[in-house]
Amino acid sequence: MRIVFKTDYMQDIRPWKDGFQLRLYLLLLFVVAAAPFALDDFYLGELTNVLIWAIAGLGLMILTGHTGQVSLGHAAFLAFGCYANVALIEAGVPFLVAFPLAGILTGIAGVTVAVPALRLHGIYLAIFTMALSILMDDIIVLSEPITGGVAGKYIGGFDIFGLTVDRWGTPDLFYWLVLYVTVLVTLGYINLLRAPLGRSFIAVRDSEVSAQAMGIDIARTKMISFALSCAVTGWAGALMGLFAGAFNNETFSVLISIQLLMMIVIGGLGSIHGAFLGAIVIGFLPQFLSISKEYVGAIFGGNTVAIPGLEFGIFGMILIGFILFEPMGIYGRWLKIRTWFELFPFYRKDMFKRQKSYLKTERLR
Amino acid sequence: MSLLEFENVTLKFGGLTAVDNLSFEVQQGEVFAIVGPNGAGKSTVFNLISRFYDPFSGSIRFDGHDLLQAKPSGVAAFGVARTFQNIELFEHATVLQNLLVGRHRHRKTNLISELLFTPAVRRQELENREKVEQIIDFLDLQAYRDKLISGLPYGVRKVVEVARALATDPKLLLLDEPASGLSVEETTDMRWWIDDIRRQMGITVLMVEHDMGLVSGVSDRVLAMADGAKLALGPPADVQSHPAVIEAYLGKAS
């Protein structure tokens, strides 16, 4: 077991526990950054996709994992970011301005939505955002001059400092761009969590009354959380649009919202790792299924035709398994395994046991 | 000098009068206890100070400010901190994080500087940490510093809640039944801590408590309430022997 002796407050304020952990993460970053040299275009594309989903997951994680506001409508903000980005680029704004601006605009849109949503709690907020996501489809169709309506939009490459970045033409450049955004968002998230604002998010999540008594303005805090969450989601949406190349009103359906929420639950709510782990599951599940289908087909001599709904069906089963047996997600399971090894042989089964509370109604009658 | 002033405060829920024309003053530097049978309106007094409820009439002043002008989240800025009857800690955070949330009212940095974690934010964090560490030492919480609240025993949670309130650097500390559910030893500890909070930190304490041993041991003055109204106010011994108080607790002798 590795014991870190603390002699300085900075050891708790720094994002890494000790030099070993720092080196580990730097190594990971190095390996990921070198991926284009090792992978072919197909797998590089898959990896890009995973990173984009991870950014979207980080966006939702701020709101749901750390502020406790469940959103079933984040696909609406993915769409907003995507269309904002493309509209700006088409208007002749250079990518380096259009892209950040798309996220900021999405954040502003998020705040606009947050104002009425602030009064809603728990399940009602989930419904509100879900309705929003369903309506987004029609809003896109109605604002056809900007969005291209049902026909949708196409986007090819774009220029950064004279370099043409194109998902198909130069997949490695596009990958590095996505990786760069991922790293920036993650660093911002880490900083947020060790600063007062991040703590106030957690406070609002766990107990609104006592957060208020500690001087935290609930409405303001939720609004900032919405803004940050939507901005990050908007960036993910913009990248998704560039990655897909073509999109229309049905690209960002309410199913995407649901998938995004399920993703961070599987990964582990309330942790940055959770967003990444969930994205890996989401990203690689379709590949895994198609490979295993061929495998099964080869053994039984059956056909390998697509089974509709298979992906979501399997995904649903995985999720049910997690909620029943590991509510803290993959990251929670990992923490347990790590603790088991660190404390061997002193690990106790109830170390991570949570107190179950009896449910009390918030209804009047 | 009076720190907190209730003047003719009345609060009604529908037809029920929860607080009935209540007036009292808490002096700077004293330990002031509110006692009374269940449903007397003691916790309601706290919730009025926390601005969870708007009084029907009357005024509440704190340290020269009109408290009724403040938002619920603005009360802490005046220097009022509180604990809750049914413990309202941030369950899925560590003890350290809970206490650091207590420092929130001293936050001087903004969103952008925090996202970049500028040197100013770092300095502020170090400062917060030092303050919090003093309180951890004061209440003997060293062993629990990095533990999640959800895994802590009840007695420790009670202490963490007091610690979190102290971390805000308050002028007035509101303790809502600090000894309820505690063992005899833990109650004794709590008594010495309340004494130290007043003596060493110079913080005025207003508490609601049922344990008369704790109340008479630690408080300077006691307010007895029943049905939202004042029954008696004075030193603990006087209030305990006041005929109206005895009647409220034991019923009329017939």
Place this chain on the structure above:
Amino acid sequence: MDNAQLLISGLANGCVYGLIALGFVLIYKATEAVNFAQGDFMMLGAFVTIGLTNTEYMGLPFWLALPVSLGIMGALGYLLDRLIIRRLFGESQTAVVILTIALGFVIRFIAGLIWGHEPQTLQNPLAGKEVRMGGLVLGMEDVAIIIVTVLLTWSLYVFFSRTKLGLAMQGASQNQLAAYYMGIPVRRVQGWVWALAGGVAGIAGILFAAKGAVDPTTGLLGIKAFAAAVIGGFGSLPGALAGGLIVGVVEPFASRYIAAGYSQVAPYALLLAVLIFRPNGLFSQVRVKKV
């Protein structure tokens, strides 16, 4: 006259929404959980009945298949609670929401495997019959749907407000611990509620399949019914029916008087409006948390 015709067909549609919404509210009332898979339950109920009656499957007589399929649906509801939901006892509402959404995916997948993805209709004795009232032509199915829905809502309402078991179910949700102390077998009561909700979903499915075609994605109708339940204010059974009727009637009128596409939009726009202006629904029951 034209409007009257629209109104009637809207009401019949609304009744189906109302019935699904009833299932939501039943479960919410008794367990404080929200079952997002209720729409998929309805779809399953429809397919089970189709599987029993339609000639290409088992071909049982309709009136025999009816109680059997309701029994199956009730049993499924009970088993679901027994095997899955009960393990989440004491967890947050959100966990149940996500779980039931996932369950919906699984049910849709399994239904697709068993019954395929082609839309199918239930062969039933009412099919094709009409009732003429004044100048109105009403399908027998529509009339049956309206009658059954009203009767069912009324009897459930009476059940919850008058009978001992119904009151126990309400008590069990509002304060589980206190309900235990009062001698209410909270867990068993919850099992019965899920069974009841399964049965209600079965009825909704049968009525729906008698009126139009079902396929595995029909369950997504549940989202619209969900909007109905919220518009009606989640805790109230008559409210659920009212919400369902509102949504059902708004749809055809929106597509007639605004534009064709708006029949899809209208329920959700209405839902957003209700949530913004009356955050707890039209018949609300929520209050602020007490400390």
